[in-house]
Amino acid sequence: NAGVTQTPKFRILKIGQSMTLQCTQDMNHNYMYWYRQDPGMGLKLIYYSVGAGITDKGEVPNGYNVSRSTTEDFPLRLELAAPSQTSVYFCASSYSHSGDNEQFFGPGTRLTVL
Amino acid sequence: AQKVTQAQTEISVVEKEDVTLDCVYETRDTTYYLFWYKQPPSGELVFLIRRNSFDEQNEISGRYSWNFQKSTSSFNFTITASQVVDSAVYFCALSLRGGGSEKLVFGKGTKLTVNP
Numbered sequence: 001n002a003g004v005t006q007t008p009k010f011r012i013l014k015i016g017q018s019m020t021l022q023c024t025q026d027m028n029h030n031y032m033y034w035y036r037q038d039p040g041m042g043l044k045l046i047y048y049s050v051g052a053g054i055t056d057k058g059e060v061p062n063g064y065n066v067s068r069s070t071t072e073d074f075p076l077r078l079e080l081a082a083p084s085q086t087s088v089y090f091c092a093s094s095y096s097h098s099g100d101n102e103q104f105f106g107p108g109t110r111l112t113v114l
Numbered sequence: 115a116q117k118v119t120q121a122q123t124e125i126s127v128v129e130k131e132d133v134t135l136d137c138v139y140e141t142r143d144t145t146y147y148l149f150w151y152k153q154p155p156s157g158e159l160v161f162l163i164r165r166n167s168f169d170e171q172n173e174i175s176g177r178y179s180w181n182f183q184k185s186t187s188s189f190n191f192t193i194t195a196s197q198v199v200d201s202a203v204y205f206c207a208l209s210l211r212g213g214g215s216e217k218l219v220f221g222k223g224t225k226l227t228v229n230p
Protein backbone atom coordinates (compact mmCIF):
# COMPACT_ATOMS: atom_id res chain seq x y z
CA ASN A 1 0.00 0.00 0.00
CA ALA A 2 1.96 3.03 -1.29
CA GLY A 3 -0.57 5.65 -0.17
CA VAL A 4 -0.34 8.87 -2.18
CA THR A 5 2.50 9.11 -4.65
CA GLN A 6 3.59 12.16 -6.61
CA THR A 7 5.94 12.59 -9.54
CA PRO A 8 8.27 14.27 -10.15
CA LYS A 9 9.86 15.23 -6.83
CA PHE A 10 11.65 18.22 -8.30
CA ARG A 11 11.28 20.18 -11.51
CA ILE A 12 12.63 23.37 -12.98
CA LEU A 13 10.57 25.02 -15.71
CA LYS A 14 11.17 28.00 -17.92
CA ILE A 15 8.54 30.71 -18.10
CA GLY A 16 5.82 29.72 -20.55
CA GLN A 17 6.51 25.99 -20.46
CA SER A 18 3.84 23.54 -19.50
CA MET A 19 3.91 20.43 -17.39
CA THR A 20 1.73 17.93 -15.57
CA LEU A 21 2.22 16.97 -11.95
CA GLN A 22 1.13 13.41 -11.41
CA CYS A 23 -0.71 12.13 -8.36
CA THR A 24 -1.87 8.59 -7.68
CA GLN A 25 -3.46 7.01 -4.63
CA ASP A 26 -4.09 3.33 -3.99
CA MET A 27 -6.45 3.64 -1.03
CA ASN A 28 -9.64 3.81 -3.10
CA HIS A 29 -10.34 7.28 -1.79
CA ASN A 30 -13.10 9.29 -3.39
CA TYR A 31 -11.76 12.73 -2.57
CA MET A 32 -8.51 14.09 -3.92
CA TYR A 33 -6.92 17.51 -3.53
CA TRP A 34 -4.11 19.68 -4.83
CA TYR A 35 -2.45 22.24 -2.58
CA ARG A 36 0.43 24.61 -2.97
CA GLN A 37 2.70 25.66 -0.14
CA ASP A 38 4.66 28.86 -0.44
CA PRO A 39 7.55 29.67 1.96
CA GLY A 40 6.31 30.67 5.40
CA MET A 41 2.73 30.05 4.41
CA GLY A 42 0.23 27.36 5.04
CA LEU A 43 -1.23 25.22 2.33
CA LYS A 44 -3.72 26.69 -0.10
CA LEU A 45 -6.23 24.55 -1.97
CA ILE A 46 -5.93 24.73 -5.76
CA TYR A 47 -8.47 22.17 -6.94
CA TYR A 48 -10.26 19.20 -5.53
CA SER A 49 -12.29 16.25 -6.76
CA VAL A 50 -15.06 14.34 -5.02
CA GLY A 51 -14.95 11.44 -7.45
CA ALA A 52 -14.04 10.39 -10.96
CA GLY A 53 -15.29 12.93 -13.47
CA ILE A 54 -16.00 15.62 -10.86
CA THR A 55 -13.64 18.48 -10.08
CA ASP A 56 -14.03 21.90 -8.53
CA LYS A 57 -11.98 24.98 -7.84
CA GLY A 58 -10.36 25.71 -4.54
CA GLU A 59 -8.94 28.95 -3.23
CA VAL A 60 -6.20 29.55 -5.86
CA PRO A 61 -7.15 27.82 -9.14
CA ASN A 62 -5.87 30.39 -11.64
CA GLY A 63 -3.15 29.05 -13.93
CA TYR A 64 -3.97 25.41 -13.25
CA ASN A 65 -6.20 22.70 -14.64
CA VAL A 66 -7.12 19.26 -13.39
CA SER A 67 -8.89 16.15 -14.56
CA ARG A 68 -10.10 13.04 -12.78
CA SER A 69 -10.72 10.21 -15.20
CA THR A 70 -10.12 7.46 -12.65
CA THR A 71 -10.47 7.10 -8.90
CA GLU A 72 -6.72 6.64 -8.54
CA ASP A 73 -5.29 9.52 -10.55
CA PHE A 74 -5.61 13.28 -10.20
CA PRO A 75 -3.08 15.11 -12.40
CA LEU A 76 -2.48 18.86 -12.12
CA ARG A 77 -1.68 20.72 -15.31
CA LEU A 78 0.27 23.98 -15.59
CA GLU A 79 -0.23 25.39 -19.08
CA LEU A 80 1.92 28.53 -19.11
CA ALA A 81 4.31 28.43 -16.20
CA ALA A 82 4.95 31.71 -14.41
CA PRO A 83 7.43 32.57 -11.63
CA SER A 84 4.47 33.01 -9.26
CA GLN A 85 3.87 29.28 -9.57
CA THR A 86 7.18 28.47 -7.93
CA SER A 87 6.05 26.48 -4.92
CA VAL A 88 5.82 23.06 -3.34
CA TYR A 89 2.78 21.16 -4.53
CA PHE A 90 1.05 18.56 -2.41
CA CYS A 91 -1.54 16.09 -3.50
CA ALA A 92 -3.82 14.57 -0.89
CA SER A 93 -6.70 12.16 -0.68
CA SER A 94 -9.42 11.23 1.76
CA TYR A 95 -12.18 8.65 1.83
CA SER A 96 -14.88 11.28 2.04
CA HIS A 97 -15.29 14.89 3.03
CA SER A 98 -12.23 16.23 4.78
CA GLY A 99 -14.30 16.91 7.84
CA ASP A 100 -15.14 13.27 8.27
CA ASN A 101 -11.77 11.85 7.46
CA GLU A 102 -8.16 12.82 7.62
CA GLN A 103 -6.40 13.71 4.43
CA PHE A 104 -3.38 11.65 3.44
CA PHE A 105 -0.67 13.66 1.76
CA GLY A 106 1.87 12.78 -0.88
CA PRO A 107 5.56 13.68 -0.46
CA GLY A 108 5.26 16.85 -2.54
CA THR A 109 6.70 18.21 -5.78
CA ARG A 110 9.09 21.16 -5.59
CA LEU A 111 8.61 23.30 -8.68
CA THR A 112 10.79 26.23 -9.68
CA VAL A 113 9.85 28.50 -12.59
CA LEU A 114 12.68 30.64 -13.93
CA ALA B 115 -14.97 34.40 6.49
CA GLN B 116 -13.11 31.33 7.59
CA LYS B 117 -9.65 31.86 8.95
CA VAL B 118 -7.02 30.10 11.02
CA THR B 119 -4.43 32.11 12.89
CA GLN B 120 -1.25 30.69 14.30
CA ALA B 121 0.29 33.74 15.88
CA GLN B 122 3.56 32.05 16.80
CA THR B 123 5.74 31.98 13.72
CA GLU B 124 8.69 30.27 15.39
CA ILE B 125 9.30 28.76 18.80
CA SER B 126 12.58 27.48 20.15
CA VAL B 127 12.82 25.36 23.28
CA VAL B 128 15.32 23.15 25.01
CA GLU B 129 14.70 19.45 25.12
CA LYS B 130 12.35 18.29 27.91
CA GLU B 131 10.58 21.63 28.09
CA ASP B 132 6.82 21.73 27.60
CA VAL B 133 5.60 23.83 24.71
CA THR B 134 2.15 24.99 23.59
CA LEU B 135 1.30 25.90 20.03
CA ASP B 136 -1.63 28.26 19.68
CA CYS B 137 -4.39 28.05 17.10
CA VAL B 138 -7.32 30.45 16.84
CA TYR B 139 -9.99 29.99 14.21
CA GLU B 140 -12.87 31.99 12.78
CA THR B 141 -16.03 30.58 11.27
CA ARG B 142 -19.73 31.29 11.33
CA ASP B 143 -20.62 27.66 10.80
CA THR B 144 -21.79 25.58 13.72
CA THR B 145 -20.46 22.35 12.22
CA TYR B 146 -16.77 22.31 11.49
CA TYR B 147 -13.65 20.25 12.03
CA LEU B 148 -10.23 21.15 13.30
CA PHE B 149 -6.98 19.42 12.51
CA TRP B 150 -3.34 19.49 13.42
CA TYR B 151 -0.66 18.35 10.98
CA LYS B 152 3.07 18.01 11.47
CA GLN B 153 5.58 18.77 8.72
CA PRO B 154 9.05 17.52 9.69
CA PRO B 155 12.17 18.76 7.86
CA SER B 156 11.76 15.94 5.34
CA GLY B 157 8.70 17.79 4.05
CA GLU B 158 5.82 15.35 4.26
CA LEU B 159 2.64 16.19 6.12
CA VAL B 160 1.65 13.93 8.97
CA PHE B 161 -1.85 13.92 10.40
CA LEU B 162 -1.98 14.30 14.18
CA ILE B 163 -5.58 14.84 15.21
CA ARG B 164 -9.10 15.70 14.05
CA ARG B 165 -11.75 17.21 16.29
CA ASN B 166 -15.34 18.12 15.39
CA SER B 167 -17.10 21.19 16.71
CA PHE B 168 -19.44 19.18 18.92
CA ASP B 169 -16.70 17.46 20.83
CA GLU B 170 -14.98 19.78 23.26
CA GLN B 171 -13.25 17.08 25.22
CA ASN B 172 -9.56 17.53 25.50
CA GLU B 173 -7.44 14.74 24.15
CA ILE B 174 -4.14 13.28 25.20
CA SER B 175 -1.97 10.99 23.11
CA GLY B 176 1.31 10.20 24.75
CA ARG B 177 3.26 13.44 25.07
CA TYR B 178 0.74 15.30 22.92
CA SER B 179 -2.41 16.95 24.18
CA TRP B 180 -5.00 19.22 22.65
CA ASN B 181 -7.21 21.80 24.30
CA PHE B 182 -10.34 22.74 22.33
CA GLN B 183 -12.30 25.72 23.64
CA LYS B 184 -15.23 26.95 21.57
CA SER B 185 -15.72 29.94 23.85
CA THR B 186 -12.38 31.34 22.71
CA SER B 187 -12.33 29.66 19.27
CA SER B 188 -9.06 28.03 20.10
CA PHE B 189 -7.56 24.61 19.52
CA ASN B 190 -4.17 24.63 21.18
CA PHE B 191 -1.58 21.87 21.02
CA THR B 192 0.82 21.05 23.84
CA ILE B 193 3.88 18.87 23.66
CA THR B 194 5.08 17.69 27.04
CA ALA B 195 8.75 16.92 27.62
CA SER B 196 9.70 17.94 24.11
CA GLN B 197 12.26 15.97 22.15
CA VAL B 198 14.53 16.87 19.26
CA VAL B 199 12.38 14.71 16.97
CA ASP B 200 9.48 17.07 17.64
CA SER B 201 11.26 19.75 15.61
CA ALA B 202 8.92 20.50 12.72
CA VAL B 203 6.42 22.96 11.36
CA TYR B 204 2.98 22.39 12.83
CA PHE B 205 -0.16 23.41 10.99
CA CYS B 206 -3.62 23.92 12.37
CA ALA B 207 -6.46 23.61 9.85
CA LEU B 208 -10.21 24.19 9.70
CA SER B 209 -12.61 22.21 7.55
CA LEU B 210 -16.18 23.14 6.85
CA ARG B 211 -18.98 20.84 5.90
CA GLY B 212 -21.99 21.38 3.75
CA GLY B 213 -23.15 23.25 0.70
CA GLY B 214 -21.45 20.83 -1.64
CA SER B 215 -18.22 22.76 -1.45
CA GLU B 216 -14.98 21.74 0.05
CA LYS B 217 -13.06 24.14 2.21
CA LEU B 218 -9.98 23.30 4.18
CA VAL B 219 -8.18 26.33 5.50
CA PHE B 220 -4.69 26.07 6.94
CA GLY B 221 -2.91 28.42 9.27
CA LYS B 222 0.54 29.62 8.29
CA GLY B 223 2.20 27.19 10.63
CA THR B 224 4.45 27.37 13.66
CA LYS B 225 8.04 26.27 13.30
CA LEU B 226 9.15 24.46 16.44
CA THR B 227 12.82 23.89 17.09
CA VAL B 228 13.78 21.66 19.99
CA ASN B 229 17.42 22.02 20.91
CA PRO B 230 19.35 19.28 22.73
